[in-house]
Amino acid sequence: MDMIISALIDGFEDVFPLSDDTYAEELQFQEALEASLNLSTTPDQSSSSRHDLTSTPVCRICTEEKQKSDMVQLEGCPHSFCSICMAKHVEYKLQQNIAVVSCPAEDCNNVIQPTGSLRRMMPTDVIARWEEAITASMILDSQKIHCPYEDCSEMLVNDGEEGVVVKESECPSCRRLFCAQCRVRWHQGFDCEEFGKLNRKRKDKEKLRLLARKNKWKECPNCKVFVDKTEGCIHITCRCKFEFCYKCGSRWNERHWKTCQE
Incomplete structure (x- = not known):
């Protein structure tokens, strides 16, 4: 902008050389010209400022314009x-x-x-x-207890004193009893140690049952012991002396030779 004004003034000086008598008049003309050129830039700057203030915000996730x-x-x-x-x-x-x-x-x-x-x-x-x-x-895993009933599963916090074992508890949500020590439904009639042994036996029995199903072992109808036939006929005599058919599992009789013979 200063270069433009300077060029204009220089042009005027080439055509109309300044004298002492006209210096004041030409100086006023120069100031008026400079003010006019400066004012001409103001509307654009104001328009830009107003645009920045009224621009629509854009969400950086969905990239959509929002209010x-x-x-x-x-x-x-x-x-x-x-x-x-x-x-x-x-x-x-x-x-x-x-x-x-x-x-x-x-x-x-x-x-x-x-x-x-x-x-x-x-x-x-x-x-x-x-x-x-x-x-x-913010709660330690050791303090978290979940209600063992599947239709509840409310998370509880064991905020008892250190060293104090909480056993029989009531869920504040479903109002049913459970053992906070074993973290199972309340084992009425068994203390925690007895229930632990009983639970282990149940788990071992279930594992054996799954293994028998996988290997196609047969269960003696009399003593419930699993028997594995590796060779021989389908006539099985268990260690309890009970005789049964390995194919159908029923008590052995002569007709099995015809109906269940391999």
Whole structure:
């Protein structure tokens, strides 16, 4: 701009050389010309400023233009996103069992909390699950107890004194009894040690049953012992002296030679 004014003044001096008598008049003309050129640039600058103030915000996740009222300004960092995308971002993290949620902007490690504009603009059920996940993440695994009933599974916290063993407990949600020590339904009539032995026997028996099914072993109808036939005929005499057919499992008689013969 200064170069343009200087060139114009130089041009005028070539045509009309300045004298002492006309110096004041020409100086006023120079100042008026400079002011006029400066004013001509003002509207463009003002228009640019007004455009920046009225521009429509764009969500950095869905890349769609949004109303300012739909945007959430995160606390702790300069990033903002639309409330719909932020709700989906938090839900995705909760599905992955992640309670500590960071800003979704790339290379931003700001940890966000369900407070402020996030709390006001996001769905209440998402906020509730988020707060519950944050609370659960602050509890030690050793203190967490889940109700053993499948239709409940409420998470409880064992906040008893150290060294105190809590056994018979009532779930505050379904109001049913369970053993907090064994973490199973209440074993009425058995203490924890007796139930542990009984439970191990049941597990061992189930493992044996699965192994017998896999190897196609037959169970003696009399003493319930599994028998494995490696060779010979289908007529089996168990160690309890009971005779049965290995093919159909019934008591042995002569007609098995015809009906069940291999």
